[in-house]
Amino acid sequence: xxxxxPILDKAPDTDSDAGPDGAFLRTRGVSKSFHGRPxxxxxDFRIGSGEIAVLIGKSGSGKSTLLRVxxxxxxxxxxxxxxxxxxxxxxxxxxxxxxxxxxxIGMIFQSYTLWPHMNVLDNLTIAPxxxxxxSKGELLERAEQALTEVGMARHxxxxxxxxSGGERQRVAIARALMMRPxxxxxxxxxxxxxxxxxxxxxxxxxxxxxxxxxxCGIVTHDMAFASKAADRICFFEDGLIKEDVPPExxxxxxxxPGLRAFIDAVRF
Amino acid sequence: MNSVTLAxxxxxxxxxxxxxxxxxxxxxxxxxxxxVIVASAVLGFPLAVARMSKIEVIRWxxxxxxxxxxxxxxxxxxxxxxxxxxxxxxxxxxGELSIIIALTAHLTAFMSETYRAGMQSVPVxxxxxxxxxxxxxxxxxxxxxVPQAFRQQIPTILSLNVxxxxxxxxxxxxxxxxxxxxxxILSSQTYRxxxxxxxxxxxxxxxxxxxxxxxxxxxxxxxxxxSRGAPPPASGLRGTLARIRPGQRPPSLANxxxxxxxKPEGV
Numbered sequence: 001x002x003x004x005x006p007i008l009d010k011a012p013d014t015d016s017d018a019g020p021d022g023a024f025l026r027t028r029g030v031s032k033s034f035h036g037r038p039x040x041x042x043x044d045f046r047i048g049s050g051e052i053a054v055l056i057g058k059s060g061s062g063k064s065t066l067l068r069v070x071x072x073x074x075x076x077x078x079x080x081x082x083x084x085x086x087x088x089x090x091x092x093x094x095x096x097x098x099x100x101x102x103x104x105i106g107m108i109f110q111s112y113t114l115w116p117h118m119n120v121l122d123n124l125t126i127a128p129x130x131x132x133x134x135s136k137g138e139l140l141e142r143a144e145q146a147l148t149e150v151g152m153a154r155h156x157x158x159x160x161x162x163x164s165g166g167e168r169q170r171v172a173i174a175r176a177l178m179m180r181p182x183x184x185x186x187x188x189x190x191x192x193x194x195x196x197x198x199x200x201x202x203x204x205x206x207x208x209x210x211x212x213x214x215x216c217g218i219v220t221h222d223m224a225f226a227s228k229a230a231d232r233i234c235f236f237e238d239g240l241i242k243e244d245v246p247p248e249x250x251x252x253x254x255x256x257p258g259l260r261a262f263i264d265a266v267r268f
Numbered sequence: 269m270n271s272v273t274l275a276x277x278x279x280x281x282x283x284x285x286x287x288x289x290x291x292x293x294x295x296x297x298x299x300x301x302x303x304v305i306v307a308s309a310v311l312g313f314p315l316a317v318a319r320m321s322k323i324e325v326i327r328w329x330x331x332x333x334x335x336x337x338x339x340x341x342x343x344x345x346x347x348x349x350x351x352x353x354x355x356x357x358x359x360x361x362x363g364e365l366s367i368i369i370a371l372t373a374h375l376t377a378f379m380s381e382t383y384r385a386g387m388q389s390v391p392v393x394x395x396x397x398x399x400x401x402x403x404x405x406x407x408x409x410x411x412x413x414v415p416q417a418f419r420q421q422i423p424t425i426l427s428l429n430v431x432x433x434x435x436x437x438x439x440x441x442x443x444x445x446x447x448x449x450x451x452x453i454l455s456s457q458t459y460r461x462x463x464x465x466x467x468x469x470x471x472x473x474x475x476x477x478x479x480x481x482x483x484x485x486x487x488x489x490x491x492x493x494x495s496r497g498a499p500p501p502a503s504g505l506r507g508t509l510a511r512i513r514p515g516q517r518p519p520s521l522a523n524x525x526x527x528x529x530x531k532p533e534g535v
Contacts, residue, residue, distance in 0.1 A: 073396055103402055113397035117415045126411055127401030172397075179401055 030079030041239040050213040057236030106181030112168040114160040146174040166197030293450030312379030337377035386417030426483040
């Protein structure tokens with residue numbers, strides 16, 4: 001019997017989430033410019049369910065822009081985006097399926113985006129209460145489960161301002177989980193954290209990938225994590241995805257001069 | 269030690285008989301202030317939203333209104349609404365209503381800017397996080413932006429309101445029997461302006477000073493809660509009272525164990 005996921009309230013079912021090629025998310029030729037300056041150029045990218053794709057590259061290379069386009073925070077200029085086998089963006093235009101499927105995407109940001117005027121419980125429950133119409137009792141139970149998942153169960157009633165940076169990011173992950181995402185996008189979420197705290201946060205993501213089958217797209221400059229947790233490394237340069245390879249290959253046998261130079265620069 | 273001899277000889281016997289009249293004036297001052305403050309608090313919000321609108325035909329008139337009332341003297345605004353507006357509209361406005369309209373129009377401009385500053389101080393990442401959790405614009409405004417903006421701006425809002433309470437004294441120039449107007453009349457009747465206006469000042473102070481203390485207290489509470497992003501200094505009335513004496517620190521800070529609280533979070 002398949003065990004029900006307490007947070008997602010459903011069994012992880014990677015096959016049904018995936019498109020014909022097994023990818024939960026796929027972008028084809030996605031481009032984005034800001035004030036006439038191309039930042040993302042015809043990006044072909046994919047993440048499968050239960051897979052962590054780590055996006056690396058210099059600042060301004062288009063990594064975060066791709067995540068923001070996938071999340072719907074930036075409108076693409078061109079290209080297609082498929083989510084769970086449905087085309088949600090076609091030739092830069094949002095399709096009807098986007099409204100139904102956008103809820104499957106969760107995003108966690110670099111800066112701590114917990115709402116400081118609410119306690120942890122309210123941070124976790126306000127969005128599902130307003131948008132999913134769930135009862136308070138049900139949400140309390142789910143919030144406890146989500147916080148347990150990220151190792152923050154004892155902070156249910158804590159004020160966000162009392163939490164450390166790592167704790168806030170773990171609560172932010174729990175908050176995203178409350179919306180039952182199948183794809184989690186993380187934009188440099190550990191850049192402001194000490195290495196041990198960053199390892200804790202990234203450990204949570206690895207656990208979610210393995211136990212919940214959540215697809216993760218992570219922008220990070222933490223190469224130690226990238227080498228350990230990533231299933232694939234996507235190297236960005238000048239708005240282009242120059243390499244999309246397993247981490248062993250990215251770190252030991254980079255094919256492009258750009259990735260080679262990048263790896264050499266961050267290796268110590 | 270040489271004693272200082274004042275050229276003026278105070279006669280405080282005029283104070284007792286003058287007090288009931290002055291309290292009548294104070295009551296009118298408080299009534300006008302309350303109406304103006306409440307109305308401006310409400311009207312300032314839609315004006316702030318209009319001022320931030322991306323639609324130019326909404327934003328520009330809002331901006332023009334705010335700048336007109338921010339960049340002209342309050343007394344001129346009072347005189348204009350009192351004398352010119354009824355003539356312009358061809359209606360007969362009661363004096364008290366004209367004054368309330370003028371003061372409300374003035375304070376609304378400042379309140380809206382305060383609201384706007386508060387709303388724009390909410391980090392965009394917090395709004396994007398709410399968008400990612402599928403909250404719509406109204407929900408984001410209601411649950412994320414406005415509560416934080418209001419908390420952020422409470423001290424400024426309270427200060428504006430205290431200023432408005434004092435600025436109501438300008439209405440005496442238009443013949444409304446507020447506290448200043450009554451003081452003026454009494455000083456003419458008793459030939460004791462020094463005593464009367466000292467009492468008038470004390471009455472204003474008796475209302476405004478607790479309000480400013482309360483403002484400082486609220487500000488400290490907000491800092492302590494960390495919801496305004498600053499390190500938490502000492503809070504409470506004791507700390508507030510210590511703070512109003514220049515060069516003094518709140519007594520509780522003398523305790524070295526509490527000094528660590530002044531360090532930024534995470535340091």
